Amino acid sequence: MARQVANVWWGMFAFATLVLIVVSAIWIYALARKPRETSEKEALAINRRWVIGGGIVLPSVSIIVLLIFGIPTGRSMMPLPVEGEQPLKVEVTGHQWWWEVHYPDSGVTTANQLIIPAGRLVDVHVTSADVIHSFWIPRLGGKMDMVPGRTNVIRIEAGHAGIFHGQCSEFCGLQHTHMKLHVEAQPVEQFSAWIAAREDLRYEQRAPGDAGQTFDERCGQCHRVSGISDGNRAPDLTDLATRPTLGAGVLENDHEGLRRWLREHKDLKFGNGMPAHDDVPPETLDQIADWLETLAP
Numbered sequence: 001m002a003r004q005v006a007n008v009w010w011g012m013f014a015f016a017t018l019v020l021i022v023v024s025a026i027w028i029y030a031l032a033r034k035p036r037e038t039s040e041k042e043a044l045a046i047n048r049r050w051v052i053g054g055g056i057v058l059p060s061v062s063i064i065v066l067l068i069f070g071i072p073t074g075r076s077m078m079p080l081p082v083e084g085e086q087p088l089k090v091e092v093t094g095h096q097w098w099w100e101v102h103y104p105d106s107g108v109t110t111a112n113q114l115i116i117p118a119g120r121l122v123d124v125h126v127t128s129a130d131v132i133h134s135f136w137i138p139r140l141g142g143k144m145d146m147v148p149g150r151t152n153v154i155r156i157e158a159g160h161a162g163i164f165h166g167q168c169s170e171f172c173g174l175q176h177t178h179m180k181l182h183v184e185a186q187p188v189e190q191f192s193a194w195i196a197a198r199e200d201l202r203y204e205q206r207a208p209g210d211a212g213q214t215f216d217e218r219c220g221q222c223h224r225v226s227g228i229s230d231g232n233r234a235p236d237l238t239d240l241a242t243r244p245t246l247g248a249g250v251l252e253n254d255h256e257g258l259r260r261w262l263r264e265h266k267d268l269k270f271g272n273g274m275p276a277h278d279d280v281p282p283e284t285l286d287q288i289a290d291w292l293e294t295l296a297p
């Protein structure tokens, strides 16, 4: 889809360049040539020719040509029925300021990362839990507003495996910048394994001692960890350790990063929806961080 959009853009660019060159040439010629005597009637006829030719015929033809290429491109991004293999359905919900990602066919939920199979159509059903956000992965083409109370569908397809970058593209508040989405297209078998590893994933091991209790009391009402807690107001943490970043792109997700996030998230991402935990001993937060680091299939 992105390639088709790019083709239309390059076509428009070439045509606009041509128009610019031709108009400039005529203009220079008009400035340079000697004025010629014309009768009033002749002058009117020349005027009319320019108005009809340059003002009506040329723009009409240009717009029709543009539509001939543009309409099919637009349609290819619409979730129209297809024959053969059906598109994969993924639901993405925008929150201030993170992305909830859900695969309804397998019941898998993750956050701030969108993993898709390469070479397969993917219908992304987007909506918002609060304000208007916009779903945009520039290199996969298109862009779709995420509107509360409404579901829009955008069809994407990654032609090859690789990492792409998504970004909220509708100003949605203070931390709009820090609303990045890690998008990864994987070879089909790898993607199937990714999903399979998360289906029916349940943990039994709580964080040790105080940390486990603190998590139950202070974190679990917002965050879900399959088997341990089922909060639904914040990023699902079930596969946290497999995500490349924290806070939708604020920090690298590694040992240091996770500890920093729990202690300093209010400074790292001012105004974000997670309460400060200043009254929890830092060592306890570190223990929680160490446990969170083990949450991977």
Ligand code: HEC
Pocket: 096, 097, 098, 111, 112, 214, 215, 218, 219, 220, 221, 222, 223, 233, 234, 235, 237, 240, 243, 245, 246, 247, 248, 261, 262, 269, 272, 273, 274, 275, 277, 288, 292
């Ligand atoms: C009131 C709900 C709430 C509570 C309680 C809460 N959080 Fe959060 N948490 C959030 C929200 C909202 C975010 C997303 C912030 C953002 O990126 O804008 C978040 C983000 C996170 C992240 C980063 C997730 C990611 O994928 O980037 C981690 C880790 C985390 N919280 C751990 C905890 C821990 C541990 C506790 C308990 C000590 C806790 N949270 C308590 C709401 C909460």
Ligand SMILES: [Cu+2]
Pocket: 133, 134, 168, 169, 170, 171, 172, 173, 176, 177, 179
């Ligand atoms: Cu935004």
